[in-house]
Amino acid sequence: MTASCLSVAITGMNAVPDNPGAGLAVARCLREAHGQEIRIVGLGYDALDPGLHRREYCDSVHLLSYPGSGAQALLARLLEIHEAEPIDLLLPCLDSELPLLVGLVPDLAERGVRTYLPSAEQLAMRAKDRLAELAREAGVAMPETLAIAQADFFRAAEREEWRYPLVVKGVFHDARIARNRDEAEQAFRAIAAEWGLPVLVQRRIVGEECNLAGIGDGRGALLGEVMMKKRAVTGRGKAWAGISIHDEALSDIARRLVAALKWRGPIEIEMIRDSQGEYQLIEINPRFPAWIYLSQGVGRNLPDLLLALALDRPPPPLAPPAPGLLFIRYAEETLVPLAAFERLMIEGQLLGDTSSK
């Protein structure tokens, strides 16, 4: 690595098995594209975030204050890190950070930290409580969804032709399948307590889940789309195995959504192909997905494309779509010397190689 090499800070290093953040996969994509010609700064919220301890991908790591601490605390911490080791590009990978970070873009840019993110309005337009509006505008099918403020809804749900199983969702996070009224009320209470009101109730669509990842250029174009069908899922419905696919119908839907949003930055569009073969929009995530390493595998390294876009560099070549590449996750243990763990806990950072210290 050279002293003046590009430095990219990546969040979402919580590569936990049941619901992994995308940070480690993004770092892996960039490492494979640039080798030691890039410095990767891993940012995490917990000293036990597994990605922080994969030193082949993270040259240094720092802990951040949780988003709940507010924008100014996050900015102060990011600038402290930037002071210690200059960051050229900040690439956030967690949904919960984005509302704060999009507001900090001008402050970060002023200090030389680039980003490639949507605006606050774009972010709000794809939020779960406004997704139906967006789907209508883009002409995309979506399961009927209601915003409710009281668990009483479930008493009359079946009379209103809302048949179980239903999906109960938080406005920001969490989605649970309720097979009866008791489960629905329990899900409502748990989600309302954690994520607030309203809670969303959605008709459950049975079908195959297919996701698309890409980058919006901010002017309405979708770049470098990569599609994947889930072949195995975790207990929380996250992909454990998947296979690259190529479906023009899915691509067309994604292009319409990105055009309606004029989206800027990474995006993941989650769809279910129902029993009639129609795609139904489930969710739009404002970040790369945890399966983004598949993009490197099919010759469309999306994190590297984002790097080029953010830094006004020529984009890397994109291979034609390559359906049929399978990914399968696995769990393994990373061994962490006590000294390294201690320093991360006490100092909130690990600089350079600490593997033997």
Added chain:
Amino acid sequence: MEPQQPSHHRQTVALPDPATLKRLALSDSGFVFDPVSGNSFTANGSGLSILRLLQGGNTLDQVVASLGAEFEVTPSLAERDVIEFISQLRSAFK
């Protein structure tokens, strides 16, 4: 035993969508992959022959005749196998 005659119901058998059949990646091992849906399945020797014949644009009668000749089975048995396999294909491509 007299050879059974092909059934008269064959004309009602709907073939899978030609565009779907065309895009399937067929391997000699019998592994079949649909690059659009991401689904895969395995077919035995006769299933693979049926798929190749359908991909080639053959009619049901032609598929039955070719299969009968290739595997040396009676027309009625060939027809039964083809119809059963096509029914499985339709479920796989739903």
